[in-house]
Amino acid sequence: MARTKIPAAEAFELPELNGEMLTANQNVMATIQSSHSEERDLVNQMLGQIQMSRAISKFTDVVSLQKLKNIKETKMYRALSGQKGFDREGNEIADVGTFDGFCRALGTSASKVDEDLKNLDVFGEEALQQLAQIGAGYRDLRKYRRLPEGEQAALIEVAKAGDKDAFLDLAEEIISRHAKEKTELTQRLDEVNADYEAQGEVMAKRSGELDQTKMELEKARKRIQSATPDDVIKDLRSEVVALSFEIESKVMGALREGFTQMAEHASETGQDHREFQADLIRQLETTLATVRSEFHLPASLVNSAPVWMKTEEA
Incomplete structure (x- = not known):
């Protein structure tokens, strides 16, 4: 049996490649890879510097904090995304490219770094160094952050002198006064809230009484509408x-x-109050006479018993 002849496929032309565009794309990719590599190398370098700084100093190192602040704000730690690491206890860090993982690689934690950065933002570099030299710890700094700026400045001025006892005395005095003022304000706020609650109860009672009165008036109105003369x-x-x-x-x-x-007072003192009393009676009589005149009422009844x-x- 003869084989069926397969027709030859038609030839087609390949699109012409744009050499300049291809070269440009290759250059862009190379630049991106180089930039990413440089950024990652920079973060690795800063990571090493910070680790060394923290190994030397047990307390806050402002230079390290400035670098950490920059890394967090720019999210440079993401350049290490996907890389594994180990913390100080030898526990594996799944991804150093997160801020939490980056901080663990430094031998600290994200919450601890955030606390340090808060202190840096509130006190500034110079003041934070002076407070560190005077021996202020994290708990102390947390208390100082809550103080007004004027009292913070007073503490920093004493810290510059390097007198730890004077600093601690002033800090205790300021914090005690601040706590007392806070207690007084809280008490005043409670009193105001109590007044508002009392007023609310009074208003609720009045509102209830008003609603009851409206209901009674409405009943009376309906009763009058349906009643005979x-x-x-x-x-x-x-x-x-x-x-x-x-x-x-x-x-x-x-x-x-x-x-x-x-009358008893007049008997004891000899003073005569009858004119005053007569004026009161006259006023009542005048009032009743006005009502009598307005409605044209007779002055006396024919029958002895009132109607x-x-x-x-x-």
């Missing part, structure tokens, strides 16, 4: 009678008791 006037008369009884009880009770005490005391009006 006889029911309405009966309710109104009951309310007016209650007010009349209240006024009469005030006159015959509290007012009369006051007049009695004034509101009759059985049919009850």
Whole structure:
């Protein structure tokens, strides 16, 4: 059986390469690799310098802190991404290219470095060195950071003199005063909050009473709307009678008791208070006469018993 003849594939042209562009891309990649390598070498170099500095000095080394601050802000530690390392105890660090891993490679921790950088930001290089020389520890520096700037400056001035005892005395005095002021402010704040709570309770009570009054008024309004004229006037008369009884009880009770005490005082001292008392009675009579005149009420009743005391009006 004869083989089938396979047709030859058509020839196609390869795209022409741009030599200049290819060369430029190769140069860029070489530059990036070189830059990355240089940055990584720089971080490694700084890592070694910081490790050496911290091995020599047990306390904060400001030069090292400045380098650490720059590394953290620029994130240069990422140039070591993917590299493993070991901490001072020989424990493996999975990635030195993180800030935590970088700090562990230095023999410290990220939280410790952050604490150092806070002190550097608050006190500055010179002051931090002076405080370190005077023997101020981390706990002390944390307390000093909370002080106002003026009191911080006073401590630094004493630290410059190098007198540790004078520095400690001043620090204790300032911190004690600051704590006392803080306690007083807290107490005042508690008192203000207590006042607000009391006012809130009063307002809540008043609001409740107001709501209750509104509800009662609404009930009364609906009752009046649905009531007959006889029911309405009966309710109104009951309310007016209650007010009349209240006024009469005030006159015959509290007012009369006051007049009695004034009479006793007049008897003991010989002073005459009757004119003053008469003026009060006259004022009450004038007030009642005004109401009588306004509503054109008769001056006297024909019947002996008041209308509101009759059985049919009850």
